[in-house]
Amino acid sequence: MKYIFTSILFILIYSNLSAQLKLGGTINTLAKRPVGFAPVNLKGLDNNSDKNLQADSTGHFSFNNLTAGKYLVSTSVLGYVPAQLKLTLTRDTAVNIILAITNTQLSEVTITSSKPVIENNTEKLVYNVSSSITANGGDALAALSKVPGIRVNNNEISIAGKGMVRVMVNDRLIQLAGEDLTRFLKSMSANQISKIELIKNPSASYDAEGNAGLINITTKQSKKQGLSGNVQLSDKQWLHSPANVFGTSNYWMLNSSANLNYNSKKLSAYASLNVNGDHELEGFETDVFYPKQTWKQTDTGNYRLHEYSYVLGLDYKLSPKATIGFNYLGGTTTYDGSDHVNNPVYNQSSQLDSTLRTFATYHPIAISNSINLHSVIKFDTTGKKLSLNADYFNYYRTDRSDFESNTYLPDGSAIPTSNTRYHDNNKQNINVYTFKADAEIPTAFAKLAFGGKLSFIDTYSNAFYYNRTGVNTLTYNTNLSNEFDYKENTQSAYFNLDGEKKKWKYQAGLRGELTQTTGYSYTLNTTNVNKYFRLFPSVLIGYQVDTADSFALTFGRRINRPVFWNLNPFKSLYTAYSYGEGNPFLQPEYNTNIELSHTYKNILTSGLFLNITDNGFYNVTVASADTNLVYTIPLNFIKTYRVGISESLTLHPFEWLDNNEQVTAYHTSAHSNLPYINSIKGYGLYLATNNTIYFNKDKTFASAVNFWYQFPEIDHIGRADAYYKLDVGFSAMALQKKLNISLNLNDAFRSSANAVTTTVNGIREKFTNFQLNRFVQLAVSYRFGKEANTGKADTGNADERGRAH
Numbered sequence: 001m002k003y004i005f006t007s008i009l010f011i012l013i014y015s016n017l018s019a020q021l022k023l024g025g026t027i028n029t030l031a032k033r034p035v036g037f038a039p040v041n042l043k044g045l046d047n048n049s050d051k052n053l054q055a056d057s058t059g060h061f062s063f064n065n066l067t068a069g070k071y072l073v074s075t076s077v078l079g080y081v082p083a084q085l086k087l088t089l090t091r092d093t094a095v096n097i098i099l100a101i102t103n104t105q106l107s108e109v110t111i112t113s114s115k116p117v118i119e120n121n122t123e124k125l126v127y128n129v130s131s132s133i134t135a136n137g138g139d140a141l142a143a144l145s146k147v148p149g150i151r152v153n154n155n156e157i158s159i160a161g162k163g164m165v166r167v168m169v170n171d172r173l174i175q176l177a178g179e180d181l182t183r184f185l186k187s188m189s190a191n192q193i194s195k196i197e198l199i200k201n202p203s204a205s206y207d208a209e210g211n212a213g214l215i216n217i218t219t220k221q222s223k224k225q226g227l228s229g230n231v232q233l234s235d236k237q238w239l240h241s242p243a244n245v246f247g248t249s250n251y252w253m254l255n256s257s258a259n260l261n262y263n264s265k266k267l268s269a270y271a272s273l274n275v276n277g278d279h280e281l282e283g284f285e286t287d288v289f290y291p292k293q294t295w296k297q298t299d300t301g302n303y304r305l306h307e308y309s310y311v312l313g314l315d316y317k318l319s320p321k322a323t324i325g326f327n328y329l330g331g332t333t334t335y336d337g338s339d340h341v342n343n344p345v346y347n348q349s350s351q352l353d354s355t356l357r358t359f360a361t362y363h364p365i366a367i368s369n370s371i372n373l374h375s376v377i378k379f380d381t382t383g384k385k386l387s388l389n390a391d392y393f394n395y396y397r398t399d400r401s402d403f404e405s406n407t408y409l410p411d412g413s414a415i416p417t418s419n420t421r422y423h424d425n426n427k428q429n430i431n432v433y434t435f436k437a438d439a440e441i442p443t444a445f446a447k448l449a450f451g452g453k454l455s456f457i458d459t460y461s462n463a464f465y466y467n468r469t470g471v472n473t474l475t476y477n478t479n480l481s482n483e484f485d486y487k488e489n490t491q492s493a494y495f496n497l498d499g500e501k502k503k504w505k506y507q508a509g510l511r512g513e514l515t516q517t518t519g520y521s522y523t524l525n526t527t528n529v530n531k532y533f534r535l536f537p538s539v540l541i542g543y544q545v546d547t548a549d550s551f552a553l554t555f556g557r558r559i560n561r562p563v564f565w566n567l568n569p570f571k572s573l574y575t576a577y578s579y580g581e582g583n584p585f586l587q588p589e590y591n592t593n594i595e596l597s598h599t600y601k602n603i604l605t606s607g608l609f610l611n612i613t614d615n616g617f618y619n620v621t622v623a624s625a626d627t628n629l630v631y632t633i634p635l636n637f638i639k640t641y642r643v644g645i646s647e648s649l650t651l652h653p654f655e656w657l658d659n660n661e662q663v664t665a666y667h668t669s670a671h672s673n674l675p676y677i678n679s680i681k682g683y684g685l686y687l688a689t690n691n692t693i694y695f696n697k698d699k700t701f702a703s704a705v706n707f708w709y710q711f712p713e714i715d716h717i718g719r720a721d722a723y724y725k726l727d728v729g730f731s732a733m734a735l736q737k738k739l740n741i742s743l744n745l746n747d748a749f750r751s752s753a754n755a756v757t758t759t760v761n762g763i764r765e766k767f768t769n770f771q772l773n774r775f776v777q778l779a780v781s782y783r784f785g786k787e788a789n790t791g792k793a794d795t796g797n798a799d800e801r802g803r804a805h
Contacts (some may be wrong), residue, residue, distance in 0.1 A: 023087075024062035024547020025095035027075060029057055032500055034059030035099055038077045045070040045086075056602040057157045058121055061545050075099070094547045117660040117692060118148065118660045120605050120648050122542060122552040122597055125149070125198040129190055130220070130564050133692065133704035134729040136742040137234040137779020139255070139276075140188035140217060145752075146706065146727070147196055148648070148662045148688045150215070153754050154769050155179045159198070159212045160686035160710065161644045161666040162611055163591070164560070166210035169217045169329075169578065172372075172391075173209060177563040184368075187309045187331060189257035190783055191232040191275050194220045201540060201554040201593065204494040204509025205438065208559045210589045212611065219272075219311075220259060236777040238280065241750060245281060246302050246340075253278035253305075261785075267314035270326075275584045276307040283770040288623050288630060290763060293353065295628070297575070300770070303337030321378040329370040336363055341405075341575055354415075355408045358575045364399040383442040387451075393432040400425045403470070405576040420576045421468040422477070428461040430564060446499025446506070457488040459564045463572065470753040473621035482570040484584075490515045493656025496538070505542035505552075510535060513559075519567055519584045528584045553670040556593045562586045562617065566634045580619075580632040587636050589616045605648040609666075613640040616670075618716045620677070623763045637677065638717060641669045644684075658692040668714035676761045677717055684713030700733040712755070718767075725752040725773075738783045747773040 023042065027035045038055045046069040055075075067087060073095065074084035080099035085565040087093065119126040127147040129135050135143040144167075145152045149160050155178045160166045167174050169188075174181060197216040199206070220230075238251040245251075256798025257274040283300035308331060315325035341358035370393045377386045400423075407418035438451035465480035473510060496509030507720040512535050519528040536559065542552040565580065568582040590613070597607040616638035623630045667792045669681040688708035709724040729744035755768040 019107075021066040021068065021085060021089060022064050022092045022547065023066055023071065023073070023089060023095070024060070024093075025073075026547075027059040027061070027077075027097045027099060027387065029080075029099055029101070035077055035080070038075050038099075040073065040075050043072045043074075045072060056119075056513060058602070060547065060602065062139075062601060068167045071786040073097075092546070116156045116650075116658060118650060118690065119602075120660075121602060122200075122550070122554070122599060122605075123540070124200060125648075127196040127198075129193040129195055133702055133731040133742060134706055134727045134744050134746070135190045136729070136731060136740065137232070137744065137777050138190045138236075138746075138779070139186045140190060140193060141182055141185035142746065143190045143196060144185065144215065145725075146218075148660060148690055148708070149646075149664065149686070150198065151710070152182070154767075155182050157181075157215065161646070161664040161684060162212035162593075162609065162641065163613065164211045164639075164644070165198075165213050165215050166219065166560075167215045170219060170327075171216060172306045172370075172652075172662070173207065173214075173570055178565070183333060184331075184334070187274060187276055187307045187333065188217075189232060189234075189255060191230060191257050192219045192259060192272055192274070194218050201538060201556045201595070202558075203498070203507055203540075204496045204511040204536065204538045205451065207453075207492075208511055208513060208534075208557075209561065210558055210561050211589075211613065212593065216410075225263050225265075226785060227260070227262050228783075229258065230783040231258045232256065232779060232781035234777060234779035236278075236775050238775045239750075239771060240281065240774070251279050251281060253280065268315040270311070270313050272311045274307075274309045275323045277366075278303060278305045279303075280305065281770070281772050283772070285766075285768040285770070286621075286630075287766040287768075288763060289765070290623070290625050290628065292348055292625075293628070294350075294434045295343055296342040296346070297341060297356075298691070298753060299339055299341045299574075301337055303335050305335055307331070307333045312493075322375070324373075324375045326374070327370075327372040329368075331366075331368050333366045334364075343575065343577075354410070356405065356418075356575060356577065357408065358403065358405040360401055360403040362399060362401045364397060366395070366397040368396075369394045383440060383447070385440050387436075387438040389434070389436040391432070391436075392436045393430070395428070395430040397428045398426070403573060404468075407576075407665065418576075422465055422480075422573060423468050424463060424465045424573075425476055426461070426463040428459065428565070430457070430459040432457050445501070448497060448499040449509075450493075450495040453491075455488075455490045455492075457486075457490075457564075459486045460484070461486075461565070461568050465573070478523075480569065480571050480573065481523065482569060484582075485520045485522070486564055486567055487518045488515065503544040505540070505544070507538070507540040509538045511538070512536070521569060521584065525568070529589075532588075534590070550599045552597050552599070554595050554597075554708070555592070558593070559588050560591065562634065566617075566619075577628055578630040578632075583634050586617055586634050587615055589636070603650055604630065605646075607646040609644055609646065611640075611642040612794060613638065616640055616716075619713075620674075620717075620760060621758070621765055621767075622676075622760055623765060624761070625763060636673070637672055637674045639671045639673075641671075643667055656694045660688075660690045662688040665714075670714055670717055672717055678759065680714055680717055680719070682712070682714045682719065685711040687711075700737065702731050704729045715754075715756045719758040719759075721755045721757075723752055723754045724749070735782075740753075740779075740781045740783075742777075742779045744777045744779075746775050746777065750774040 013278060027038045036059055040053055040055055040061045042051045042063050051063055053061060068090050070088050072084060072086050076082040080101055083097050083099055117131045132146060135146045144150055149162055151158050158163055195218050199214040199216060202214050234255045236253040243249040255276050259268045259272040280303055286297045288295040292486045311329050313327040315323055317323050339360045344355040345353045347353045355400055373390045375388045403422040405420045407415045434455040436453040442450045462483040465477040467477050468474055490513055492513040493508060494511035498507045514533045517530045524719050536557045539555040544550045566582050566586055567584050569584050571579050573579045592612040595607050595609040599605045615636050615637045617634050618638060619632050619634050620633045644664060646664045649661040663687040666684050671679045690706045691705045706727045713720050714721050726748040727746050731742045733740050752773050754771045757766045783805035
């Protein structure tokens with residue numbers, strides 16, 4: 001009913017606007033760059049009418065319901081010379097207002113307006129975290145899950161209907177994947193984040209990583225003079241069902257963070273510190289349906305986390321044309337906990353045959369250090385510049401665990417010969433060096449960008465297993481242990497054109513990457529060498545029909561390289577009957593993305609898309625009916641076609657309501673080249689609504705109600721069940737909006753976890769992620785000093801930082 005009402009409301013609005021005269025246009029700089037969110041005033045010189053509005057993020061504006069006559073349109077933007085234009089309106093008219101940069105330096109200006117939570121256009125979707133109620137007080141991973149269309153499941157981040165994406169922080173890809181990536185994002189406070197950008201079709205100047213695009217998390221950094229910052233404290237309480245697990249219901253997270261910025265005429269410095277501590281549950285369930293037995297395995301992890309992360313940066317203006325700076329990002333994460341595995345086995349009569357129980361303790365410690373040195377040189381005032389970056393990244397992770405497994409009869413008695421005990425130590429050490437140069441040269445027809453990058457990666461990992469007998473007797477197990485070294489060097493170069501001519505906008509680029517890899521197994525004494533060169537084109541063609549309607553066609557080809565961990569052939573023991581291993585022969589997968597979109601006044605964006613994945617890889621779980629052994633290994637074997645349509649509608653029907661609706665409908669066809677895995681196809685549908693409700697005129701007391709529903713779909717080579725999520729939040733501001741108190745309920749029905757059913761080797765398997773996301777959270781934050789803007793220097797190791805595990 002809600003979607004029918006929204007559709008009717010939009011049709012009525014559109015019909016009414018179409019019957020009146022319209023005055024629209026764009027606001028650009030002399031360099032033909034749009035000036036977003038500029039205030040625009042329209043005065044009727046015949047009837048003394050006076051109207052005001054704000055341009056959208058691309059500088060477009062439109063006045064409707066006008067009568068014929070003489071008008072004066074004007075705009076005034078901080079840092080630009082005010083502009084005005086007289087005109088006589090006799091029909092629908094479009095104007096282009098050009099703003100020149102002022103030479104007058106203004107003193108302090110207080111900005112009281114706030115950006116909308118969601119901004120959407122052809123090139124990117126922007127989620128302004130600082131304006132979001134439900135994201136306030138949470139972490140970066142929770143903030144990502146609030147963005148319409150972005151899904152966080154099974155330690156994977158993807159776009160509904162389009163596939164996985166890679167995550168950047170301040171234009172640098174994060175050097176982690178899977179569980180380590182999600183834990184890293186949890187260590188970042190949403191209080192540090194200004195906005196999250198979903199870059200739909202990255203240009204050739206970006207690294208080619210990312211199947212369906214890139215997510216860029218931009219942190220807060222003040223650009224105002226003087227000292228400014230903010231502090232935040234939040235407490236989270238998980239609401240499990242049942243409430244008591246392992247004898248307690250006290251599962252919580254306490255987060256504190258602080259940001260500090262200082263700016264003078266030549267110096268810009270910033271620092272932040274985040275501290276997390278929590279007690280949480282993690283887990284999943286795997287059901288395997290053998291011909292004569294059914295195994296139902298649940299794995300519940302009981303963990304305590306201690307985490308510190310810190311950022312330090314400085315930029316110094318050597319002259320009006322040259323800037324140098326550095327950035328440091330570091331952190332330490334320590335987990336201490338245990339996994340409790342319970343695996344009842346049922347016979348064909350659904351009677352309990354036996355129960356396999358495993359208890360394992362884990363003590364992982366991860367330390368990361370990232371250093372960036374950068375410089376920007378401007379050659380003149382026309383926009384010619386050179387950016388230089390040198391980066392070093394290190395990720396060091398150790399873990400030790402003790403593992404014990406026993407099998408029990410239906411009466412609860414243990415089978416003495418079933419006892420299995422192991423101890424293991426493992427380590428991963430990743431070193432990445434990158435050097436990058438980017439140049440920009442404006443020309444009469446387009447901005448020309450070109451550059452190159454060198455990256456050198458060396459990762460060492462081991463896993464040493466020992467059989468445990470008696471109390472403390474350890475015997476080295478050569479069958480399970482492994483030691484592996486992997487080196488990867490990549491040389492890349494690109495060029496890109498970006499320009500506009502009348503109603504046309506165009507961007508075209510090409511990136512080439514040459515990669516050499518060497519993997520050496522100390523255990524097997526084997527070496528695997530690979531070398532490949534690939535081209536990655538990127539194209540965007542846009543056409544502005546009038547002030548209201550625009551069309552765009554995008555094309556891009558991208559690569560998704562395996563994470564380093566998946567290339568290591570070591571075995572990781574889960575239970576006495578299950579384990580996982582890497583694949584040193586795993587190859588990258590390649591993605592082709594095509595989309596035709598139409599945008600109406602930045603209100604309605606419609607898209608028709610096609611995504612093709614070649615040489616796709618997936619973690620295949622293989623069960624043997626003869627031995628009941630289950631192992632997981634990543635393999636290249638899928639070619640996927642996905643075609644669909646998407647609709648995004650942003651409405652402000654009332655002064656007290658902001659509303660965004662999103663619909664994505666698609667068909668997926670996944671073709672397998674493995675004889676024991678069948679091809680699969682089917683439809684999918686994703687619906688989302690995001691609503692912000694303001695209770696007073698100053699918008700200092702507000703509420704948010706956000707809901708999404710994912711219908712059944714094809715997930716790689718399996719079928720996923722339906723799942724959904726409801727978030728509700730309240731926010732109150734005081735002390736001139738410097739103090740913010742928020743209360744949020746996340747995943748109210750504990751329904752956001754998906755379940756995927758696959759058939760491998762003729763055996764049906766179902767994987768269910770517990771994803772224990774229901775919690776209530778109270779957060780208090782205080783901002784001091786100047787207003788905060790965003791912006792970070794680009795760095796050079798964007799690609800490699802996304803692939804460690």
